Amino acid sequence: MSVLTQTRQDALNLFEKLGLPTQRDEDWKYTDASRLKDLLEPTPVDENIHIKDMGITGLDAYRMVFINGLFAEAESNLPEGVSILSLAELEKNSVGDDAEGIAKLFTVDTQAPLINGFNAYNAAKASDGAVIILADHAILTKPLYILHISNQSNVIRHSFMIGQHAQAEIIEHFISTGDNKALSNSCSFVALKAEAHLEHSRIQQEGDKQSHVARVQVKQCKKSSYTFHGVELGAALSRTDLVVNLHGEGASCDLNGLFVLGGRQHADHHTRIDHKAPHCTSRELYRTVLDGRSHGVFNGKVLVHEGAIKTDSNMSNGNILLSKNAEIDTKPELEIYNDDVKCAHGATIGQLDDKQLFYLRSRGISAEAAQELLTFAFADEVLVAMRNQTVRSYVEKAAFAKLPHSDDLEEMLGS
Amino acid sequence: MLEVKDLHVSVDGKKILKGLNLTINAGEVHAIMGPNGAGKSTLSNVIAGRDGYEITSGSITYKNDDLLEMSPEERAWAGVFLAFQYPVEIPGVNNTYLLKAGVNAKRKHQGLEELDAFDFMQTVKEKAKLVELDPSFLSRSVNEGFSGGEKKRNEIFQMAVLEPSLALLDETDSGLDIDALRIVAGGVNKLRSPDKAIVMITHYQRLLDYIEPDFVHVLADGVIQKTGDKSLAVELEKHGYDWVKENK
Ligand SMILES: Nc1ncnc2c1ncn2[C@@H]1O[C@H](COP(=O)(O)OP(=O)(O)OP(=O)(O)O)[C@@H](O)[C@H]1O
Ligand SMILES: [Mg+2]
Numbered sequence: 283m284s285v286l287t288q289t290r291q292d293a294l295n296l297f298e299k300l301g302l303p304t305q306r307d308e309d310w311k312y313t314d315a316s317r318l319k320d321l322l323e324p325t326p327v328d329e330n331i332h333i334k335d336m337g338i339t340g341l342d343a344y345r346m347v348f349i350n351g352l353f354a355e356a357e358s359n360l361p362e363g364v365s366i367l368s369l370a371e372l373e374k375n376s377v378g379d380d381a382e383g384i385a386k387l388f389t390v391d392t393q394a395p396l397i398n399g400f401n402a403y404n405a406a407k408a409s410d411g412a413v414i415i416l417a418d419h420a421i422l423t424k425p426l427y428i429l430h431i432s433n434q435s436n437v438i439r440h441s442f443m444i445g446q447h448a449q450a451e452i453i454e455h456f457i458s459t460g461d462n463k464a465l466s467n468s469c470s471f472v473a474l475k476a477e478a479h480l481e482h483s484r485i486q487q488e489g490d491k492q493s494h495v496a497r498v499q500v501k502q503c504k505k506s507s508y509t510f511h512g513v514e515l516g517a518a519l520s521r522t523d524l525v526v527n528l529h530g531e532g533a534s535c536d537l538n539g540l541f542v543l544g545g546r547q548h549a550d551h552h553t554r555i556d557h558k559a560p561h562c563t564s565r566e567l568y569r570t571v572l573d574g575r576s577h578g579v580f581n582g583k584v585l586v587h588e589g590a591i592k593t594d595s596n597m598s599n600g601n602i603l604l605s606k607n608a609e610i611d612t613k614p615e616l617e618i619y620n621d622d623v624k625c626a627h628g629a630t631i632g633q634l635d636d637k638q639l640f641y642l643r644s645r646g647i648s649a650e651a652a653q654e655l656l657t658f659a660f661a662d663e664v665l666v667a668m669r670n671q672t673v674r675s676y677v678e679k680a681a682f683a684k685l686p687h688s689d690d691l692e693e694m695l696g697s
Numbered sequence: 698m699l700e701v702k703d704l705h706v707s708v709d710g711k712k713i714l715k716g717l718n719l720t721i722n723a724g725e726v727h728a729i730m731g732p733n734g735a736g737k738s739t740l741s742n743v744i745a746g747r748d749g750y751e752i753t754s755g756s757i758t759y760k761n762d763d764l765l766e767m768s769p770e771e772r773a774w775a776g777v778f779l780a781f782q783y784p785v786e787i788p789g790v791n792n793t794y795l796l797k798a799g800v801n802a803k804r805k806h807q808g809l810e811e812l813d814a815f816d817f818m819q820t821v822k823e824k825a826k827l828v829e830l831d832p833s834f835l836s837r838s839v840n841e842g843f844s845g846g847e848k849k850r851n852e853i854f855q856m857a858v859l860e861p862s863l864a865l866l867d868e869t870d871s872g873l874d875i876d877a878l879r880i881v882a883g884g885v886n887k888l889r890s891p892d893k894a895i896v897m898i899t900h901y902q903r904l905l906d907y908i909e910p911d912f913v914h915v916l917a918d919g920v921i922q923k924t925g926d927k928s929l930a931v932e933l934e935k936h937g938y939d940w941v942k943e944n945k
Contacts, residue, residue: 635785636749640747640748641785643746643768643770643773644747644772644773645795646798646859647802648770648802651802658789659788662789
């Protein structure tokens with residue numbers, strides 16, 4: 283058996299050992315994954331997807347399209363001189379020593395936090411993915427836009443390796459067509475060398491019968507910086523494990539999350555930041571706006587290891603429930619094993635601020651529009667950190683469309 | 698323009714205003730002074746329509762309408778404006794955008810067309826100049842990160858854009874430096890006109906040197922204890938509030 287086949291087989295064995303998480307697992311207490319059991323298997327590409335005009339329009343970016351988990355080269359547009367490859371291609375063409383390196387891309391690090399059966403399954407069954415290797419000092423001149431379109435279950439596995447002093451922006455966008463019940467199982471592995479910088483967005487906008495399970499695992503070397511924007515708008519059920527390892531001195535991460543949910547949608551983010559080296563900074567801002575019978579789950583854990591002196595960590599989670607049937611479970615967790623740190627964290631659950639509402643109304647804005655405006659502003663504040671204005675305004679519009687809004691407000695924001 | 702009659706207001710069962718009477722005519726400028734906790738902000742909040750105040754008896758008539766029946770936004774559309782003692786910060790809501798929404802909501806209510814975006818921006822810039830508000834404040838979130846004095850200046854800027862008939866300025870002078878006070882007062886003076894009225898709540902006679910009032914009222918123990926002209930403020934400064942109570 284080749285080393286690659288063996289690695290895949292190991293992952294499958296691990297999956298069989300782990301099984302899917304159950305609600306008896308502390309980390310899956312609020313999210314019922316059992317109903318995803320029959321949706322795991324990836325289904326090959328469906329040629330019937332018309333992808334013209336899909337995704338974020340007007341975005342000046344390199345483009346990689348994946349249809350049901352397979353790279354659609356014809357729809358893509360890649361930069362020259364930068365190593366952006368298809369994982370499936372790599373796997374197919376691998377021989378000898380190469381194979382060993384490629385096998386690493388399928389290895390499951392069982393020691394990493396929040397590893398679960400979906401992750402093992404992903405390594406065993408991934409159909410394809412983007413493998414991006416940015417050389418030292420390279421700068422990706424345009425953002426790379428990775429558009430995932432699906433109408434079937436799919437398993438996708440990306441690796442982003444950003445060299446020393448290199449810089450990139452990567453936007454992952456997930457949409458679906460039709461109304462199949464299907465599962466997207468996605469993993470993105472990010473490795474940032476010294477002083478590398480990556481701005482990474484994940485915009486999940488799949489159909490309301492879809493489910494989405496994701497893992498984003500980041501390892502940061504010295505003085506690297508990582509900015510994450512996770513936006514959950516779609517899917518019936520979505521779960522993301524975001525795991526950041528601040529491994530090198532002076533590394534910093536900035537994690538932003540926004541859920542705008544309605545109906546019976548369920549979204550769960552578990553984030554874990556490990557401060558392992560001195561002088562690292564982490565900042566986390568998560569907000570949810572929940573309507574209908576939707577359910578949000580946020581668990582943010584920061585672990586400051588011994589020796590990680592001068593750690594500066596700030597986490598804040600805010601939630602607005604627009605309906606009395608909406609529900610949020612939030613738990614910021616902080617574990618500190620040294621004294622020389624500055625850490626703050628907190629969560630709020632609430633309705634809108636009376637003083638702000640009155641202020642707006644006293645300036646002539648109707649009660650209804652004032653409420654909607656404050657709700658929108660609350661959500662929008664997470665997006666302020668998004669530097670790409672085209673992406674930001676796309677997300678704003680999509681979020682706005684999901685929020686209750688009167689003609690008044692639409693008129694106001696539109697003009 | 699405004700007629701407050703025998704107004705009784707409680708908060709959480711505590712009586713704050715106890716039969717207050719006040720008449721304000723178009724073209725007039727009134728100053729209300731009085732000790733801390735007397736109920737001055739309560740009065741202005743009740744006029745602007747803030748929740749949480751229990752009006753146990755009395756009435757407020759504004760331009761022949763029952764003000765107490767109107768929502769805060771209806772009052773704004775009818776020309777009532779309150780410059781807050783403590784303006785709230787509203788992250789994520791753009792200052793100019795708020796004003797545009799406010800102006801257009803009012804116009805819509807009056808059956809007028811929305812203002813053209815360009816014309817609106819011209820007005821905004823002109824008014825910002827009037828109160829010497831740095832244009833960078835226009836694109837910032839409402840009051841977010843503004844200094845105390847900047848917030849007050851922003852209130853007067855909003856007033857200038859919204860062009861109310863009845864402006865209530867709740868301690869707008871507190872927290873302003875000497876130059877800012879002169880500038881803001883200048884802005885207020887430019888808005889004086891025969892069809893508008895201004896009510897200034899203040900602790901300092903100094904403001905009245907800049908904006909000359911027609912009447913000065915002393916509010917204490919939930920009622921207007923004394924009404925006079927500008928000289929009353931000078932007397933107050935000399936003798937304090939106990940003097941008022943003794944010389945009713
Ligand atoms: N929401 C509230 N809950 C409880 N008490 C209140 C509330 N609002 C006002 N009060 C009380 O009502 C009284 C009058 O308050 P108000 O703010 O009107 O005073 P003021 O005359 O404006 O004082 P200052 O000069 O200090 O601004 C005070 O004793 C205050 O504590
Ligand atoms: Mg007051």
